[in-house]
Amino acid sequence: MPLSPPVERTCLHNRKYDFQGYQRADGLWDIEGRIVDTKTYAFANQDRGEIPAGEALHDMSIRLTIDEDFKVHDIEAVTDFSPFRLCPDITPNFKRMIGAEIKTGWTQQVRRQLGGVEGCTHLVDLLIAMATVAFQTLYPVRAATAAKRxxxxxxxxxxxxxxxxxxxxxxxxxxxxxxxxxx
Known part of the structure; x- marks a missing residue:
């Protein structure tokens, strides 16, 4: 069922999330996520000059490599577009999640390791959302295991x-x- 019809309005901001899950040849799994924010109008930015309508304000991606038990083996975070030049400097901190497991408490663990000045709000939100993508990606494997319960x-x-x-x-x-x- 779709949303009810809205009142007359003007779109100002677009945020797109995109996720994929992959089974790798080496037995691990890659979960990739991307967030892209655009505006429908041009605006001035101190670090980038004028950002035209439709150009990414944020364009950030994460590749999370996990095993069947949802243990993080590697993580790569990149910032291709951001409002400030220094935003990409924080991406190495995401390596802190290596060894963590996607399970109950994942959100709190991500926020504890990468919250506030230790991370990027947009990348943290993306990483948190990637947990459910991981479960959906590994569903066939987990279902086969559950059938043997x-x-x-x-x-x-x-x-x-x-x-x-x-x-x-x-x-x-x-x-x-x-x-x-x-x-």
Missing amino acids: PPGQRPGLLETCHAFASDSPIVKRSWPDFYTGEE
């Missing part, structure tokens, strides 16, 4: 979202032994 072992997806609430019809259908809703 011993009887009685709690499914990993249980209680991770509204659809997988223990009292939902999805859980009743998929994992009836863990269903807590009314019969």
